Amino acid sequence: MDALSVVKSSYIKELLGKGEREDSRGMFDFRKIDIKTGIIGQAEGSAQVDLGNTRVLAGVKMVPEEPHSDTPNEGNIIVSAELLPLAAVEYETGPPSPEAIELSRVVDRGIRAAGSVDLASLFIEEGKVWSVYVDVYVLNYDGNLFDACTMAAMAALTDTHMPKYSDGAADYKSRDADLPIKNIVTSTTFGKIGNSIVLDTTANEENAMDARLTIQTDGEVIRAMQKGLKGSFSTSEIDKLIDVSFDKHKDVLSHFKKHKK
Amino acid sequence: MGSSLNKPELLKNGKRLDGRDFAELRPLKIDAGILKNAAGSAYLEWGNNKVLAAVYGPKEAMPRHMADPTKAIIKCRYSMAPFSSIEGHGRSGPNRRAIEISKVTKEVFENVVMLEEFPGNEIDVFIEILQSDGGTRAAGITAASVALANAGVKMRDLVYAVSAGRIGEHVVLDVNMIEDNYSDADMPMAISPRNSNVLLLQMDGGFSKQQFKEAIKMVIDAGKEISGIQRAALENVYKNKKEDD
Numbered sequence: 001m002d003a004l005s006v007v008k009s010s011y012i013k014e015l016l017g018k019g020e021r022e023d024s025r026g027m028f029d030f031r032k033i034d035i036k037t038g039i040i041g042q043a044e045g046s047a048q049v050d051l052g053n054t055r056v057l058a059g060v061k062m063v064p065e066e067p068h069s070d071t072p073n074e075g076n077i078i079v080s081a082e083l084l085p086l087a088a089v090e091y092e093t094g095p096p097s098p099e100a101i102e103l104s105r106v107v108d109r110g111i112r113a114a115g116s117v118d119l120a121s122l123f124i125e126e127g128k129v130w131s132v133y134v135d136v137y138v139l140n141y142d143g144n145l146f147d148a149c150t151m152a153a154m155a156a157l158t159d160t161h162m163p164k165y166s167d168g169a170a171d172y173k174s175r176d177a178d179l180p181i182k183n184i185v186t187s188t189t190f191g192k193i194g195n196s197i198v199l200d201t202t203a204n205e206e207n208a209m210d211a212r213l214t215i216q217t218d219g220e221v222i223r224a225m226q227k228g229l230k231g232s233f234s235t236s237e238i239d240k241l242i243d244v245s246f247d248k249h250k251d252v253l254s255h256f257k258k259h260k261k
Numbered sequence: 262m263g264s265s266l267n268k269p270e271l272l273k274n275g276k277r278l279d280g281r282d283f284a285e286l287r288p289l290k291i292d293a294g295i296l297k298n299a300a301g302s303a304y305l306e307w308g309n310n311k312v313l314a315a316v317y318g319p320k321e322a323m324p325r326h327m328a329d330p331t332k333a334i335i336k337c338r339y340s341m342a343p344f345s346s347i348e349g350h351g352r353s354g355p356n357r358r359a360i361e362i363s364k365v366t367k368e369v370f371e372n373v374v375m376l377e378e379f380p381g382n383e384i385d386v387f388i389e390i391l392q393s394d395g396g397t398r399a400a401g402i403t404a405a406s407v408a409l410a411n412a413g414v415k416m417r418d419l420v421y422a423v424s425a426g427r428i429g430e431h432v433v434l435d436v437n438m439i440e441d442n443y444s445d446a447d448m449p450m451a452i453s454p455r456n457s458n459v460l461l462l463q464m465d466g467g468f469s470k471q472q473f474k475e476a477i478k479m480v481i482d483a484g485k486e487i488s489g490i491q492r493a494a495l496e497n498v499y500k501n502k503k504e505d506d
Binding site: 104114222238 | 357358360361363364365368371372448453456457458459460461462463464465466467468469470472473474477481
């Protein structure tokens with residue numbers, strides 16, 4: 001850790017000791033959430049999410065492919081997230097880091113486990129189904145990529161219009177039908193810094209963070225969880241954060257409704 | 262989670278397919294100190310899982326720019342042998358799944374190893390899954406914990422890991438491969454038994470709040486049995502040594 005990181009880290013801890021955060025938010029407050037859809041016209045669906053100064057962009061492409069042999073009547077959904085080298089000074093070109101792979105897999109897992117996209121509706125004909133590729137690009141990093149990327153992927157899916165399938169190929173010029181969405185999964189990620197737990201960490205807070213817990217829910221049940229970093233959580237802390245996560249689900253949903261016509 | 266298509270019945274007469282009760286572990290066996298070159302090692306059989314864990318170091322951290330002058334770093338590699346699964350031939354080398362598991366496993370041991378005792382050093386933890394039957398990351402952590410203790414690395418606690426899942430309305434402990442493929446939830450956890458703190462938690466599928474509480478209780482209650490087997494494996498190393506003398 002360089003000197004500046006050490007100074008920033010002790011500043012964040014000092015503030016939390018007084019029950020404060022660097023941007024004066026409450027412990028379980030999200031930063032301002034802004035969701036815009038229809039950003040990339042060429043894509044079947046797209047969304048840009050600004051979560052404070054964190055900015056991510058998600059695009060959806062649908063491709064007719066052969067189904068997996070064990071699910072011949074269902075399509076596929078593949079969500080991945082990428083940390084672009086232009087998103088932060090510490091990001092570098094080259095193969096994805098373990099951190100990037102974890103992010104990508106956690107975002108995919110929540111949406112997959114929730115069954116947000118009705119895979120049966122992606123069946124085209126015997127031996128042909130739609131594969132839905134959701135690629136999330138991190139454009140500017142200021143913490144909490146897990147929640148920002150999940151929001152962007154979900155928003156892009158709700159914005160997706162399915163191409164027509166004719167003469168054995170996708171007709172990308174005719175995209176009328178909405179992609180059927182069964183539920184919207186939301187993600188809440190908590191950072192534990194010393195003995196304090198906060199929601200929606202900034203980059204400075206993540207620099208001081210000991211442990212991280214992501215909880216993804218569709219509002220009915222918990223769909224996926226991921227604990228990260230070397231710190232620990234007690235079981236009672238986790239129980240409490242699950243309650244917060246269900247409460248926040250409703251707040252985040254309201255942002256989805258706002259942008260929908 | 263597997264497809265609903267061709268989903269087998271996972272429960273028969275209130276028992277699981279392998280005859281277990283909901284909160285029953287598969288048979289678990291651990292041998293410590295079985296590799297000569299490693300500083301510490303363990304071989305574990307858990308149901309049909311066969312896992313080898315080995316620890317090298319503490320030794321000078323390489324490359325040098327990775328070294329931390331205030332504490333040791335841990336390097337961890339979880340890897341599945343190409344012949345370990347019932348189906349097909351796995352690719353050699355770590356895939357994206359293995360890289361994620363290696364990362365969260367490393368973070369478990371960063372919590373309990375007294376890293377500040379070995380500044381500038383690295384401790385290598387290698388986990389090789391020789392045969393897989395569900396719950397391999399938990400089996401790997403449980404084995405690696407014994408290997409670290411066998412290496413004499415100072416630790417705050419002997420960590421164990423096990424997974425909980427859900428079959429229909431029932432929360433179950435220690436899910437095997439077929440249950441993992443078709444169950445309604447899977448949640449591997451690693452626990453520090455001295456304070457029951459959660460060091461690893463991953464989950465997917467669906468748990469109500471109540472089911473989650475039940476699952477976490479099952480995982481913590483299973484700690485006594487798993488920890489006992491880990492400790493017995495370590496004691497056996499020294500018992501056998503005396504007999505050799």
